[in-house]
Amino acid sequence: MKNTFRIFFLLVLVLVSQQMVGQNLNRSGIVTDNQNIALPGVNVIEKGTANGVSTDFDGKYSINVSNPSAVLVFSSVGFLTQEIRAGQSSTINVSMEEDAAKLDEVVVIGYGTQKKKDLTGAVASADLKQFEDSPNTSIIQSLQGSLPGITIGQTTTAGSDPSILVRGRSTLGGNTGVLIILDGAVYRGAFTDLNPADIESVDVLKDPSSKAIYGAQAANGIIMVTSKKGKKNQKTEVSYSTYYSMQSPIKDRKTLNRAEFIESSRLNQYTRGFLAPDFTIPNPNYDYLLDSGVAVSADLQNSISNGTDFDWFEAGQNSSPYIVDHQFSVKGGGENTSYFLSAGYTDQLGWIIGDNYNRKSVRINIDTQVNDWLKVGINTFGAFSDRSGESPNLQTFVLMSPLYTPTNEDGTFVINPSGSSLTSPFLSIQSEDLNKQNNIGAQAYLSIDIPGIRGLNYRLNFNNNYRWFQGYNSNIYGANGLGSASKTNSFTYDTAMDHILNYDIHLDDDQLHGLKATLVYGYNKIENQTTRASATQFENQSLGFNNLGVGLIPVVSSGGYEESFLSTTARVIYDYDGKYLFNASIRRDGHSAFAEGNKIGYFPALSAGWVLSEEAFLSKYSKINLIKLRGSYGLNGNTSPRYSAQNTYASNPSNQYVFGDNAPTVNSFVLNRLISPDLTWEKTEGYNVGLDFGFFSNRITGSADYYLSTTRDLLFDRTLSATSGVNSIRVNIGELQNTGIEFNLNFNPVRTKDWNWDLGFNFSTNDNKITHLTGEDLDNDGVEDDLVQNNYFIGKSIGTVYTYVQDGIYQLDDVIPTGYEPGSYRFKDLDDNGVIDEQDRTFIGQREADYQFGITNNLTYKNFSFKFFISSIQGGIGPNDPWAGAGGFYGLTTYVGNNRFNDIDYWSPSNPNAEFNRANSNLGGVDFTPFKDRSFVRLQDISIGYTLDRDLLEKIKLVGVKFYVSGKNLGTWTKWQGWDPETVSGLGINTSTGLPVMKSYNLGIDITF
DSSP states (O other): OHHHHHHHHHHHHHHHHHHHHHHOEEEEEEEEOTTSOBOTTOEEEETTSSOEEEOOTTSEEEEEESSTTOEEEEEOTTBOOEEEEOOSOSBOOEEOOBOSSOTTOEEEETTEEEEGGGOOSOEEEOOGGGGTTSOOSSGGGGGTTTSTTEEEOOOOSTTOOOOEEESSOOOSSSOOSOEEEETTEEEOSOGGGSOGGGEEEEEEEOSHHHHGGGGGGOTTOEEEEEEOOOOTTOOOEEEEEEEEEEEEESSOOOBOOHHHHHHHHHHHTHHHHEETTTOOEEOTTOOTTGGGSSOOOHHHHHHHHTTOOOOHHHHTBOSSOEEEEEEEEEEEEOSSEEEEEEEEEEEEEOSBTTOEEEEEEEEEEEEEEOSSSEEEEEEEEEEEEEOOSOOOOHHHHHHSOTTOOSBOTTSOBOSSGGGOSSOOTHHHHTSEEEEEEEEEEEEEEEEEEOTTSTTEEEEEEEEEEEEEEEEEEEETTHHHHTOEEEEEEEEEEEEEEEEEEEEEEESSTTOOEEEEEEEEEEEEEEEEEEEEEEEEOOSSTTOOTTOGGGSSSOEEEEEEEEEEEEEEEEEEEEEETTTEEEEEEEEEEEETTSOTTSSEEEEEEEEEEEEGGGSHHHHTOTTEEEEEEEEEEEEEEEOOOTTTTSOEEEEEEEEEEEOTTSOEEEEEEEEEEEEOTTOOOEEEEEEEEEEEEEETTTTEEEEEEEEEEEEEEEEEEEEOOGGGSOSEEEEEEEEEEEEEEEEEEEEEEEESSSEEEEEEEEEEOOEEEEEEOSOOOTTOSSSOOOBGGGTBOTTSOTTEEEEOOEEEEOOTTSOOOTTOOTTOEEEOOTTOSSSOSGGGOEEEEESSOSEEEEEEEEEEETTEEEEEEEEEEESOEEEOOTTTTOOSOSSBSSSBOOOOBSOOOBOBTTBTTOSBOOTTOOOTTOOOOOEEEOOEEEEEEEEEEEEOOHHHHHHTTOSEEEEEEEEEEEEEEESOOSSBTTTTBOSSOOGGGOOOOEEEEEEEEEEEO
């Protein structure tokens, strides 16, 4: 019996050992992305079993499989899942390919996140990698033209923020800015204070249901910004990146030189400078000085005789504008704590002298899992911006005559050349100027998983943002040469607290019914204090803003404000089996700007989605990855400026109180703004229907949306009659609509081991229309009145252009009406009454574009990458008056006349078919500005990159090295004249639109240790 048992036991051991040997097939390797960068945390699982491992810090894995026929499944969020048979080789290296659709990608929404495939609203996510090689000092510049429905303008000064418009303008007089949410908290600082290298993702909430979660501040769109973080169990990663950007205007323009300036004066005095009757043959007896018709100064005569030819415009430019950027970061994590630390330095020299920008930034993000139910963290950043340096007025550089130099023979500066009303622009550069903006933000949170209640979590967010501004200036040439100085300090403290309760569960054992419920109670308060002191007429030029007390005319002023928001929010998200999606929310908002009875507003939202591709009748088709229908409704609000519910008064020095000595000594206070006690929120009600799709293993993905939004109770400053003693009163009036379509399409036509090619196309339109205004019918014609004086017309867009119709230019042999002359514009007499007056105005177009589109390309071959982005705006008109900002006669007066650009096609007897009128020609009292089509196509970004091979990196002990060269705004195809059609910078030299957009050539390197 014992022998039988021993034999049986030995047989079992043999069988078990053989089985164990069979299970001990080891497979190992390295998992990388398509740039040969190691991927930690990739799941490697033997298909059909619970046997699995994850790649380590270096992307390495090792797993034992049952047999050579076993299939290994490699999966990671954001990458395509790969299945590879174990086979006979013990080494299996895998290159993961990014998922073109990224449907499992997490998108940031209000007070939480959601998988992209589960969204029921219209949310656009920026592809920051597409633009990581572009020299953008602001992260928002990476979104220009790349997201449908979002219009982001170009910047023309160093360190400036662009304008942002989401699905058109929805207000007449309310707040027009988008709401920025940074790491879950409202952020009211500048985008330029956020280091682009610290940003992980940017998502834009566009439709009313997505925006309604932020209620009263949501009408203009919401931009969700998430900063970078470390990951638990991540090897410490140290990164350094730098780039140098060489910049110049996208268009080269010149002003008239000496000879051109004198000839221009002859043309402007054509009746003396040329022979009658056609004034095309130069008058041989014409003398520039004697025939000017005025007494010419001795200085001007000397300047002409000496042959002075000074280019003020070129002298006012920096010869080599640039951006230099350095970024350093450390990220990683242990078992319980993760961290991200960074420091950045950006220095920008603008195109015009004195236009400078310097930013130093730091960030510390730390998250710690204290125990099974408690997690805490802190996100802090500091941005210290310096714009010191007085930037002179470009307009003055253009207007200064080449017949003068900025300095006298002894080297002193000329203040007013030959008595000109223009002050030399070089004087302001001599000023001692300090302009610093500091921004420090800190957000602390704690997250508690409530013990005993599965899926219930409480989170407390506490956010502080402290901004202070220092603006100091000493101008020794100010106040008519007697000197002026000022000192301004402004402090803004922004604090917010959110209590968030989340309940995330499945309601059944089969996990078919998913429920997420959220409750939020929030409070936000903003406080500001500002003081300013100034003085003029200093006894010594060495005195300045630190010596204001010795100025002869000191002025001291101060101000401040407070405003607060209080909100309660509830939201429910439900899905059944990933096929039927539902989202409902309501927010109760309060704002201190409104009067009692109107402080509170309610903002509900509903949305639903149907994933047709999960239905049995479609899921059997393997080529269909996603078809989802979406529909949503929401009500958003827009607030009025602080203290809108209170009358305001102003000190009036022209009317003073008289006391016992019969002398007026105390300024009176007068009412300067009247309020309406019924003033309330603007309300934007909107609908959105959309389609998301993915086909052929998500090689083709995209979305399409149609939206309609109506804004009512528009905030508007209504002009009052002069007899009221008040200029205006803020009221609610009328309504306007925005409708549009948006389309986004992505292709991945090539996806192999060595090659990958991604193409993207986005297209959007927006039709803006005022549908109702005041309801008045003062002329009793049965039609509601327009607000003509404000350029607001029922049935037209906010940006409609209502003006005269140009009908050529009057020539020498024309019958010319009184008030006009040869070279004047001719206008159409639309009412045929023989007089050009306001009744001859009509609608000639609108400033808003008809549509816009963008094209992205990202081609990679092994370690090489090639990217470009083309943006375009089509339709819309903009003002393009060559004489805008001219400031007077181009030629001789009692002093030297104003100069101009040399690329203006203007009328003269020898150029009768010119596009523009003669300088300073009379227009019969008509106020007219020519408008031009501002359509364009622009090569906005292009780059070529190379990533070092992994074998070489291992030898030099580095994780990753990438070199790149790139260009920005290298080509613009347009019929627009002047600087730039996107910024509507035309041929003229108005201060507000006179600066050009810059193009750049860039060289950069990214290193990871």
